[in-house]
Amino acid sequence: MVVIGIDAGGTEIKAGLIQGSKIIESQRFPTQREAGAYHAQEQVLQAVETMHKNFPQAQAVGLVVPGVVDADAQIARYSENIGWKDVHFGKMIHDITGLPVGFGHDVRAGGIAESLYGASKGHANSLFMPIGTGIAGAMIIDGKLVDDPYAGEIGHLNVASAYGCNCGAHGCLETVATGPSIARIYNERSGQQFSGAQEVLKAAKGGDHIAQEVWADATRAIGTALMAYINILNPGLIVLGGGLSRAGDDLVNPLSSYIDSHLTFQPRPKICVAELGDSAGMIGAGILAAKAIA
Incomplete structure (x- = not known):
C-alpha cells in the first residue's frame, strides 16, 4: 500500500x-x-x-x-x-x-522505523535518539517500544548547563546540544551569525577554537545524558538520528570516547548513526x- x-x-x-x-x-x-x-x-x-x-x-x-x-x-x-x-x-x-x-x-515513530528497517533491527534493547531542534529518545526494551507519552524526554535531563530551557527548567540537555543551541552559543561567544550546528562543526574542523569548545561542550553534555541512560537501562545499541547525526564520526567518536572514559562495570553499548538518516x-x-x- x-x-x-x-x-x-x-x-x-x-x-x-x-x-x-x-x-x-x-x-x-x-x-x-x-x-x-x-x-x-x-x-x-x-x-x-x-x-x-x-x-x-x-x-x-x-x-x-x-x-x-x-x-x-x-x-x-x-x-x-x-x-x-x-x-x-x-x-x-x-x-x-x-x-x-x-x-x-516523531521520535517514537522513528524508533519503530529503525527497529523494523534500520540500525536497531534485531536488537531487543536499544535507544534511538534524534538530535535536531530538540532531543528525545525512543526506548526499545525487551523488543517493545516504551510508548508512554511522557517517556524518553532525554533532552530535559539536567546536564548543569547555565541556560534556561523552553520547558521552563534550567540546565536541560537541549539548551547546549541541539542544532539551534550549538549555533546560538557559538554566536554569543564569537560574534558570528551561524545558522546551524553544521557551520559550527565546519569551523571547528577548520581550527576555530571557539567552535571546537562549543562542539566539545555539546558532545560532553550528550555523553553525560547517555551515561545516565546506560546506567539505568543498559541498551546494547544507541542509534543517533536527526540533523546532528549528519556529523557522522565527528559526533560518534567523541561520544564513544566520553562513554568509554566513564564506564566502570557496565557493558559498552554500540553507538552508530541511524541507517534511515x-x-x-x-x-x-x-x-x-x-x-x-x-
Missing part, C-alpha cells in the same frame, strides 16, 4: 510518499516556528494538502510531531519548541483529505498511516 508520511519538526516538515521502508517521492517544507505556533500548524496542514493533491493514489496519511502527544485522540497536547497546545491534527487532516489518519510522536520519522509516520487502514 502507498501512504503519505509527514514528520513535522521544529525546523522543517519532511513529507513523503511511502511504501513500507521505501520513500517513493519526498518534499520538504519550512516549519517557520519563529512566526508562531498557529503559523507552524498551518504550515503542516499546507504540507498535507500539497502532498494529497500531488499524490492522489495515497491511501492514508500519517503525521508525527514532537512534544507530548495523545496518539489515540490524535492531538498534539504540548510542544515547548513549537508552542502547540491541544492541536487536533487528526481531525484537521481527515477533514482535508478524507483519508484514514495515523498520528504519533533523518527520514526515520517520516517512514515511521508511514507505518502509522498503514496501521490506520487496517
Whole structure:
C-alpha cells in the first residue's frame, strides 16, 4: 500500500510518499516556528494538502510531531519548541483529505522505523535518539517500544548547563546540544551569525577554537545524558538520528570516547548513526498511516 508520511519538526516538515521502508517521492517544507505556533500548524496542514493533491493514489496519511502527544485522540497536547497546545491534527487532516489518519510522536515513530528497517533491527534493547531542534529518545526494551507519552524526554535531563530551557527548567540537555543551541552559543561567544550546528562543526574542523569548545561542550553534555541512560537501562545499541547525526564520526567518536572514559562495570553499548538518516520519522509516520487502514 502507498501512504503519505509527514514528520513535522521544529525546523522543517519532511513529507513523503511511502511504501513500507521505501520513500517513493519526498518534499520538504519550512516549519517557520519563529512566526508562531498557529503559523507552524498551518504550515503542516499546507504540507498535507500539497502532498494529497500531488499524490492522489495515497491511501492514508500519517503525521508525527514532537512534544507530548495523545496518539489515540490524535492531538498534539504540548510542544515547548513549537508552542502547540491541544492541536487536533487528526481531525484537521481527515477533514482535508478524507483519508484514514495515523498520528504519533516523531521520535517514537522513528524508533519503530529503525527497529523494523534500520540500525536497531534485531536488537531487543536499544535507544534511538534524534538530535535536531530538540532531543528525545525512543526506548526499545525487551523488543517493545516504551510508548508512554511522557517517556524518553532525554533532552530535559539536567546536564548543569547555565541556560534556561523552553520547558521552563534550567540546565536541560537541549539548551547546549541541539542544532539551534550549538549555533546560538557559538554566536554569543564569537560574534558570528551561524545558522546551524553544521557551520559550527565546519569551523571547528577548520581550527576555530571557539567552535571546537562549543562542539566539545555539546558532545560532553550528550555523553553525560547517555551515561545516565546506560546506567539505568543498559541498551546494547544507541542509534543517533536527526540533523546532528549528519556529523557522522565527528559526533560518534567523541561520544564513544566520553562513554568509554566513564564506564566502570557496565557493558559498552554500540553507538552508530541511524541507517534511515533523518527520514526515520517520516517512514515511521508511514507505518502509522498503514496501521490506520487496517
